[in-house]
Amino acid sequence: MASSVNPTVRRRRLGQELRKLRELKGMTAEEVAERLLVSQSKISRLENGRRSISQRDVRDLCGVYGVEDHRIVDSLMQMAKESRQQGWWHAFGDIPYSVYIGLETDAASLRVYEASLVPGLLQTPNYANAVTEGSWPEATAADVERRVQVRMRRQERITDPENPLRLWAVIDESALRRIVGSGAIMREQMEHLVEFSLQPHITVQVLPYAVGAHPGMYGKFSILEFHDPQDASTVYLEGITSDLYLEKPNDVQAYSVMYEHLRMQALNAEDSRRFILQVAEDWADEGRKEEPGQ
Structure with a gap:
């Protein structure tokens, strides 16, 4: 049976939200990678849900995207926490x-x-x-x-x-x-x-x-x-x-x-x-x- 919290699906949804924030900011994945001193492939994997996303990743990305609404940040942080749980x-x-x-x-x-x-x-x-x-x-x-x-x-x-x-x-x-x-x-x-x-x-x-x-x-x-x-x-x-x-x-x-x-x-x-x-x-x-x- 499907569990109430599916980490794979949480990662996908979180990645989609992070991609939307990047696009609203008008930035490319390469530009974000340069700001955070990480590889462009890491940003791509985070956005497509193929890589585990830490709460630190979320915090850093929200900082780059200028997200000031604490409710949005808290919601994304919670999704990051759930995405790191283990499925059956x-x-x-x-x-x-x-x-x-x-x-x-x-x-x-x-x-x-x-x-x-x-x-x-x-x-x-x-x-x-x-x-x-x-x-x-x-x-x-x-x-x-x-x-x-x-x-x-x-x-x-x-x-x-x-x-x-x-x-x-x-x-x-x-x-x-x-x-x-x-x-x-x-x-x-x-x-x-x-x-x-x-x-x-x-x-x-x-x-x-x-x-x-x-x-x-x-x-x-x-x-x-x-x-x-x-x-x-x-x-x-x-x-x-x-x-x-x-x-x-x-x-x-x-x-x-x-x-x-x-x-x-x-x-x-x-x-x-x-x-x-x-x-x-x-x-x-x-x-x-x-x-x-x-």
Whole structure:
């Protein structure tokens, strides 16, 4: 469940407020950096919420921007304090995509396109374990277990009875056909997908091979939207060593249009369920062929 104070979201909101103050002052990030004897990249990271913001940072920036209203300063200082609290995910140690988890925890809706895997929020423990072992071959057993635990904890957002995440997933047929772990694991995963797709706040659509070329061929992406209008919609692009977060309206609009094309080309929800059930049977047949005496 989403916590009452989400440090990732607090950092984003604080960064947005600091950017507004800088722009009202008519200063560039480079000019602010020169005044404070810090790097321009630090100012940029503070404003985009990718760096922890201390109360001293807030005090110094407010001084540069000439903010004299103590109520504004106190409010920003409080946000800075809250932004340094720890989210539930920090208990699991160094998680490379912790910024994304913070956003996902607070999101109202999530649209995701996956080309080769079942989306993390819809994975079974067995599938998640096999995926992690296969995609992270140098990981220790403890590292794999930790990542799987985080993935399962993330799923509380879609099972929250009071405020479930609205999830829309378009999944390429490749993700259903590629064996991960074993045929038995794949069949279990397919049945799990169908079960979740019956939830009113979850929509699963399959993009079959027969569609041919489509806008998602360049790779997976996610679009997060939030309850609070102050929180900009965000496109998330996962990388090997670093991730990319796009918040400019033009970027979000471009990916939203792309997602609509994918959604329209994919099978509808009911046909997708039938398709996934057939794939589950195909995996069951594969399992029977592997049984002794067959």
